[in-house]
Amino acid sequence: MKKIIILTIAALFMTAPIFGTVYTDPTDDLDSAVNNDNLNFTGAEVTNDGTTISFTINILADIQSTDWGKYMIGIDSVAGGDTNGNAWARPISMSSGMDYWFGGWVDATPDNIQLWYYNGAWTNTAVYTSTINSNSVVYSVPLAALGLSAGNSFTFDIYSSGGGGNDTAIDALSLSTPTVTGWSEPYDSGANVSSYTVPIPEPGAIFSLLFITGYLLKRK
DSSP states (O other): OOHHHHHHHHHHSSSSEEEEEEOOOOOOSOOTOOGGGGOOOOEEEEOOOOEEEEEEEESSSSSSTSSOOOEEEEOOOOOOOOOOOOOOOSEEOTOOOEEEEEEEESSSOOEEEEEESSSEEEEOOOOOOOOEETTTEEEEEEEGGTOOOOEEEEEEEEEOOSSTOOOOOSSEETSSSSOOOTTTOEEEOOOOOOOEEEOOOHHHHHHHHHHOOOOHHHHH
């Protein structure tokens, strides 16, 4: 009986609520010179369960059949950062100061996400494996890998690009008009960024878990 109670309590705490924010992006915001449906965002969702943060990137075309796209995320979470570029040295920047960079692809797995951190220079801190669906790709990492905890806020942008080392941001989540008119044209997110705050668990939810835990232990 005691073992069952312990397992039940663990399950209660493991099923913490998942908090999410949905972001939309129009599908008519790519210039005709670079228009490719597998690089065209329809939106994104950021969720976290108190331990892991996930970025779901939604894309117009089937990225499993047209799989040469690259999908990247720039994050500004602390003072400083790279104001002129990114870890992959693509013509993409965040003038507010980019601190973290996800560089990912969908034509090979596992270990198809690189997480980089900027501290005067870019360092590849970890690799992860994405979840790839027909029209979306999900990047999930521990909150701690981004230096985040409950109550922290950050701004970010999500970019699509091609396979060339000098390919730019063909689409950007946080801009509803064309980013560029050519493949190697520089793009700066500037003030066109999205924001996310890691929620603080509501006291009521914590109290409920503690109450149930106490009740189960009392019955043992």
